[in-house]
Amino acid sequence: MNTSALILMVTVQLTVTIFTIYFFVKVLRTPPKQEPDSYDENDDVPRV
Amino acid sequence: MSSNKEAWGTRVGLILAMAGNAVGLGNFLRFPVQAVQNGGGAFIIPYIVCFLLMGIPLLWIEWTMGRFGGKYKNHSTPFILDTMGKWRFWKYFGVFGIFTNVAVAAYYCYIESWTMSYVYHSIIGTFNGLGQGEVADFFNRYLTIGKSTTGIPYEAVVFYVLCLLLNTYILSRGLKGVEKAAKIGVPLLLVFGGFLAIRGLTLGTTGATPAHPDASAWDGLNFLWTPQFDSLSNPTVWLAAAGQMFFTLSVGMGTVHCYSSYLKAKDDIALNAVSAGFMNEFVEVVLGSLIVIPIAAGYLGIDWVKENAGFGMAFQTMPYLFDQWGSVISNLAGVFWFGLLFFAGITSSLAMGTPWMGFMQDEFSFKRNSAAWSFGALILFIGLPTVLIYQVAENGVVDQIFFNEYDYWAGTMSLVVFALAEAILFAWIFGLKRGWPELLSGADIKVPVVFKYIMTFITPLLLAVVFLGSLFLPEGGDWATALQNVGNGWELDNGSIIKMLQNSGIKETIASATDPDQIAVLRQKMHFINAARLLLISLFAGISILVYVAYIKRKKSNLQTSAV
Numbered sequence: 108m109n110t111s112a113l114i115l116m117v118t119v120q121l122t123v124t125i126f127t128i129y130f131f132v133k134v135l136r137t138p139p140k141q142e143p144d145s146y147d148e149n150d151d152v153p154r155v
Numbered sequence: 156m157s158s159n160k161e162a163w164g165t166r167v168g169l170i171l172a173m174a175g176n177a178v179g180l181g182n183f184l185r186f187p188v189q190a191v192q193n194g195g196g197a198f199i200i201p202y203i204v205c206f207l208l209m210g211i212p213l214l215w216i217e218w219t220m221g222r223f224g225g226k227y228k229n230h231s232t233p234f235i236l237d238t239m240g241k242w243r244f245w246k247y248f249g250v251f252g253i254f255t256n257v258a259v260a261a262y263y264c265y266i267e268s269w270t271m272s273y274v275y276h277s278i279i280g281t282f283n284g285l286g287q288g289e290v291a292d293f294f295n296r297y298l299t300i301g302k303s304t305t306g307i308p309y310e311a312v313v314f315y316v317l318c319l320l321l322n323t324y325i326l327s328r329g330l331k332g333v334e335k336a337a338k339i340g341v342p343l344l345l346v347f348g349g350f351l352a353i354r355g356l357t358l359g360t361t362g363a364t365p366a367h368p369d370a371s372a373w374d375g376l377n378f379l380w381t382p383q384f385d386s387l388s389n390p391t392v393w394l395a396a397a398g399q400m401f402f403t404l405s406v407g408m409g410t411v412h413c414y415s416s417y418l419k420a421k422d423d424i425a426l427n428a429v430s431a432g433f434m435n436e437f438v439e440v441v442l443g444s445l446i447v448i449p450i451a452a453g454y455l456g457i458d459w460v461k462e463n464a465g466f467g468m469a470f471q472t473m474p475y476l477f478d479q480w481g482s483v484i485s486n487l488a489g490v491f492w493f494g495l496l497f498f499a500g501i502t503s504s505l506a507m508g509t510p511w512m513g514f515m516q517d518e519f520s521f522k523r524n525s526a527a528w529s530f531g532a533l534i535l536f537i538g539l540p541t542v543l544i545y546q547v548a549e550n551g552v553v554d555q556i557f558f559n560e561y562d563y564w565a566g567t568m569s570l571v572v573f574a575l576a577e578a579i580l581f582a583w584i585f586g587l588k589r590g591w592p593e594l595l596s597g598a599d600i601k602v603p604v605v606f607k608y609i610m611t612f613i614t615p616l617l618l619a620v621v622f623l624g625s626l627f628l629p630e631g632g633d634w635a636t637a638l639q640n641v642g643n644g645w646e647l648d649n650g651s652i653i654k655m656l657q658n659s660g661i662k663e664t665i666a667s668a669t670d671p672d673q674i675a676v677l678r679q680k681m682h683f684i685n686a687a688r689l690l691l692i693s694l695f696a697g698i699s700i701l702v703y704v705a706y707i708k709r710k711k712s713n714l715q716t717s718a719v
Contacts, residue, residue, distance in 0.1 A: 108373045108377050108380075109377055109381060111196070111381055111382055112196060112376060112381040112382075113380070115196045115199065115380050115382055116376065116380040116444075119203070119440060120441045120444075123433065123440045123441060124437060124441060127430075127433040127434055127436065130426065130429050130430040131430050131433075131434070133430070133599065133600065134166060134426060134427070134430050134599075135167070137423070137426070137599045139166070140421055140422055140423075140597065141421075143419070144419060144421070144422055145162065145163055145169075145417065145418040145419045145422040146162065146163050146164060146165050146166055146168075146169075146422075147162045147163070147164060148164040148165050148168075149165070
């Protein structure tokens with residue numbers, strides 16, 4: 108590969124990968140909101 | 156009274172479902188081809204600019220509109236838009252958010268069924284030992300439904316119906332079914348894509364043969380990534396980048412609104428939207444660019460890729476290329492490639508079913524099962540012509556007339572029209588004064604305030620440019636020349652909306668044809684084109700009538716339809 112193509116490819120792909128991981132990890136680490144929230148798998152009492 | 160009691164199971168499930176909705180066949184097939192045709196590495200610059208100025212803002216707009224509409228128990232765009240604008244007409248604009256999904260799902264499920272069939276053929280080793288021409292011919296024979304490739308009569312129809320049954324069954328399980336499919340499909344897609352991307356990245360010159368002595372995967376990557384900065388001043392490249400943004404993020408369809416409408420006001424949408432959006436970008440920019448083009452260039456040479464880069468490569472060329480890896484790995488690679496396309500497809504087609512289901516559950520008290528099966532039946536009715544109606548050229552290539560019409564009007568133009576309308580509605584009618592706090596409610600990230608101005612001015616402007624660019628597409632799509640010679644008139648391309656409406660392209664071909672048999676075939680094609688458009692118009696009108704009936708029902712029961 109030529110240098111300019113390699114630099115652009117690595118820069119773009121790394122940036123996109125880092126942002127993807129960063130946002131997804133942020134989702135996983137953010138504590139859930141107080142019940143009742145939008146998601147029912149963590150409900151203490153099943154929804155009717 | 157709405158029978159809709161759906162809810163997402165987990166936040167990760169919602170994000171994977173949203174990412175699955177966005178990740179589609181275009182990530183692997185359309186993006187690299189667009190990049191190749193629009194300046195290679197330079198394409199990525201307008202592409203990323205469009206992602207920031209149009210993609211992310213549109214995602215936020217759609218997530219916000221969906222959650223806002225959901226507060227009033229609306230789970231499809233007609234009445235979501237109705238809650239946001241005083242003008243009664245908005246709910247009929249919202250019809251696009253159901254219409255597009257039904258029309259696109261009709262042919263999308265057909266492509267999905269090809270991937271199912273090709274997984275099966277990869278497992279049984281159908282492509283082992285076949286030449287490049289034979290693999291391409293296999294695809295054409297497959298589309299010619301009367302000619303079976305497995306012994307199953309009407310194989311293409313059988314796989315189409317199977318695929319539709321699978322989609323409908325999963326939809327009948329509700330959001331939980333969609334979420335489960337995404338939790339299985341998206342990770343598998345990443346694993347399959349990762350395997351093939353590593354192969355594309357490490358192939359180098361090992362695929363060169365006496366027939367293609369100069370073949371090199373590096374040439375493919377060079378071609379894809381070498382920046383040609385002069386192309387940045389070409390408006391065609393910018394329009395192509397903006398167009399790709401629509402297809403890749405599944406915005407302008409109504410699916411994002413529908414998924415988001417099941418969220419509560421205190422729950423985050425800002426972080427969810429960027430997380431799902433970046434997942435799609437990862438699949439497209441990282442995996443999508445490392446599979447088709449480098450592998451094809453690695454075996455057939457970059458010149459072949461330049462001449463033949465297109466959607467058909469996935470089915471007509473890739474099985475032949477995989478066969479060069481030896482029988483066991485080739486079968487595995489075939490399963491991985493078509494498997495990843497299948498998962499990319501099904502997670503998107505499931506999303507397309509949910510707006511119709513939400514609408515029928517909300518407005519006509521359909522149970523989840525009935526709503527899902529009514530969607531399946533509608534898709535079968537609208538979709539069968541895409542399977543059954545085609546013409547075969549003398550060289551064996553199959554021209555899928557209904558398929559192409561649906562793709563252009565529903566899968567391309569409707570997205571732009573609806574996205575433009577919703578961007579104007581959100582920023583200018585509903586207003587950012589209310590819209591911005593709606594987006595920030597429950598947000599788990601700080602949204603830079605600059606996006607407020609981007610959503611108000613730049614996103615609608617960009618969308619208007621894309622729409623006008625399609626309406627007045629100049630001859631050959633060459634904007635640079637057209638703008639330079641604007642004083643000498645404006646020659647429209649036959650692919651512009653105006654010329655497409657007039658059937659100019661096919662009329663010119665008929666006028667220049669001399670063989671009576673060829674003229675008869677072309678005339679038949681024009682009749683089919685008109686029939687496809689009539690069917691699309693009837694579908695739009697039918698959904699509009701349902702929206703009107705629903706509105707009257709709401710009025711009679713004094714149900715609030717508008718928040719403004």
